[in-house]
Amino acid sequence: MSNAPKGNQWKTLDKDLNRISQMEYATMAVSKPLVAPGIALAFMVVAGIAAALFFNETPVSFVVVTAAVFGAYMALNIGANDVANNMGPAVGANALTMGGAIVIAALFESAGALLAGGDVVGTISKGIIAPSSVADSGVFIWAMMAALISSALWVNLATVFGAPVSTTHSVVGGVMGAGIAAAGLSAVNWTTMGAIAASWVISPILGGAIAAGFLALIKAKIIYQEDKIAAARRWVPVLIAIMAGAFAAYLSLKGLKRIIKIDIGTALLIGAGIAALSYVISAPLIARQSEGMENRNRSLKTLFGLPLIISAALLSFAHGANDVANAVGPLAAIVHAAEFGDFADKVAIPTWVMVIGAFGISFGLFLFGPKLINMVGSQITKLNPMRAYCVALSAAITVIVASWLGLPVSSTHIAVGGVFGVGFFREWHAERRARAHSASRPPELRIAKEERRRRKLVRRSHFMTIVAAWVITVPAAAVISGLIFLILNALLG
Template sequence: MCVTLSLRKCCTFVTWIEAKKLCRERRKSEVLGDNVSDKNYEPRHFETLDRDLDRLSRLEAANAFVARPMAAPALAAAFILLSGLLAALLMDGTTGTMVIVVAAALGAYMAVNIGANDVANNMGPAVGANVLSMGGAIAIAIVFESAGALIAGGDVVSTVAKGIVAPESTPSAEIFIEAMMAALFAAALWVNIATWIGAPVSTTHAVVGGVMGAGIAAAGFGAVNWPIMAAIAASWVISPLLGGLIAAGFLWFIKERIIYQPDKIAAARVWVPVLVGIMAGAFSAYLALKGLKKIIKIDFTTALGIGLAIGIGVWLILIPVIRKRSQGLENRNRSLKVLFSIPLIVSAAFLSFAHGANDVANAVGPLAAIVSATETGDFTSAISVPFWVMMIGAFGISFGLFLFGPKLIRMVGSEITKLNPMRAFCVALSAAITVIIASWLGLPVSSTHIAVGGIFGVGFFREWYAERRLLRARHLVPDRPVHTPNERRQRKLVRRAHMMTIAAAWIVTVPAAAILSGIVFMGIRLATG
């Protein structure tokens, strides 16, 4: 019965198609005559319409393709203009309002570039380990970067503005203002170029180079504090090496004590609370030293005591939590990723807070110096940072991250070496511990260099550890086939091309920003007469 009905429906449908075809042929015959062949016939006005529609659709697709990359720069330009407008409204009637407006726009440009480049180091490992989505990482970073900048930022502004070049060596307030504007523009331009080529650089070093170059152009080589510059140059080597060694050390510990144990879950119940306690203690000390200076002054010993107390407390709290969370998990590496995911997210948030508190000075340090010198005419005394200046820095970093951050986040998180939650956790933990050790030794270090150095350290350790396990297996099984040199090259776990690009960008950052700043300063002097 059902088959008969289906056949009837099919026959009816075929009959309908044939009837439509006959009607179409009859209409053609009436218009053109019976002697016209209509095998591939299509009226000319329909051909023209289809051709025009095809052209329009291609034009719309091309326009959308071209406009998509231009949307982010257009929004960034709008933010920069709004920052200048905000300065004009707040400083209306003040002497040198136009100078402050231009400086506010340059500060906003620098803040956007910091968000585009520097924040990737905090969020890249979590995204590369697939613990956070790109949208989630950006949302967390925006909240904690802004909170760090507005709550705890501003304490290091005077160091950026006046620690590199002695203000008293500058002939006048006008020249000092022009030098700061040149430094700000040159640093922002260099970070913009580095972001475009896909190289995570230290924005602190870019600002330092900009201030140094403008200071040399304005007052000569004697105006520069060369001991500080030598320490900064030394940090190019110390930061990544220290970060890489600490990250590799923790990864070795996790592999030996947890991953390659017969009962991974039992080992994780013992050691994951310890590792998270170390992380909590390290970040507590890190934030006490670097992130809360504006709120309360804490010396190094007190910060370590705070970190130790919080670390022990977190360790004790997490023992039952990890035991409960690990119930029912299979004895495999994938189960371990679940236990490390939440600590990794928390560490990324803490890093963002501390980064916002410290690196906002790279955008607003020279800007605050310009505002202070323009309003008072005094460029040698301490700088007070207006709240609207801090707002430009905080929102500029968040805006730059939202518009341009994904490119560097992907590169840092997944294109140097493959990360999972355990490896990314080691990178985040090494960042906090390295800063504490550097503060104890009195060494200036870059958070960018530490984080990227930690990722390289994890990758190179994986290569070494895989080779070591291969040699051990060959010793146990003498007949095991030997890998050729070409096969070993194919097993490399770190992309060497990225390492060379990033290392070159690090080395070039200070001199490149200094040269750009000197050129811009001379141009300003020529333009102003």
């Protein structure tokens, strides 16, 4: 007698298999959003294991392992939030795909952190809290732990709400809040805090003004010329030279501290030499690339594509060299205090700590970066390669100007300020042209003021959200840090 299923049994089997396949699809749909947090959690666990293996003291300090886990968490959040400012304009201008931007940024961020990241870091984040005000090394360790956790939590929260914030200012707020909780208001260097607060205003305004100035130059000298291609042959090599010179000076000044100390004058001389060399190389290349191009704006976008990609990569390298300390500064301070039983203004960063920072930034960018990249690149204002190029140029030049003036500035505020500067300049320029055009039309064909207002080129909702996030970053991180310190000190102190 045959044991094969009968007709009705086949139908039942098909229904059961269909239910199983639907269950599998449902499980995949539910688990998909959990993949990125799962990988991030695994990286944090690996960071803790690395701390247990590489920390010099025996037995292994629970405090150091915990700090390494939270240092990895902070690095992941820097990658998710801060790196968007370097890659967002290039992606928004369609010069790079999202995948290409993530690969380039991950490579150059890691290279910047590992090759040019400072080997010594200020543990009290630019002299905000005097070490002498925190008498006990145990109290100091909990203060740094609170600063690390609070700054990471704040950057994470800002990323969830789609607000690009300064991770430097988050760490500053965390250190200040923990310092106040540990030693009172007198422990804070309020002069330094005042300079940092001033940078909230100076960074975006300076970045926006420089970006708008370059866009005005491109419009006047290239876009509005009768022969756009001939104008581009003259001016694009000049703009490439300015970019190369600015980045050479920027990287000499900020990105090579581990290798050699360079003053502002020497950095500018290096920049001038690289600018001249870049002009000599790029002029014939642009002339060859522009042969046979149509006399229209789309052709111009092609000429700016490659320089924009190079500038985004260089920004990422410089960011990795400078901002990895935000992730590992408090961690390095905790490792030093746990190993030697004391604390200082500056400590050496162990290689394993720097590796956690570098890889954490790359993982954070890969897993969570696309949200902020899209926001900076396409949701504030519409960007093309020329506008995005102005933002990248502005970022490098503003840092050099700020360093020369001795002003503490935020790379996040500069880059986002550059995007806003380009957008607001376009609004002003479009309004001026509309008024001039409207004046020559009969009254019935003129565009009403209300309609012109509706056609704003910068989304005001994003503007207000980002500015609000910038203003409350330091106080919010400080409050969170103070509370975490009090809890840690009460439970474990």
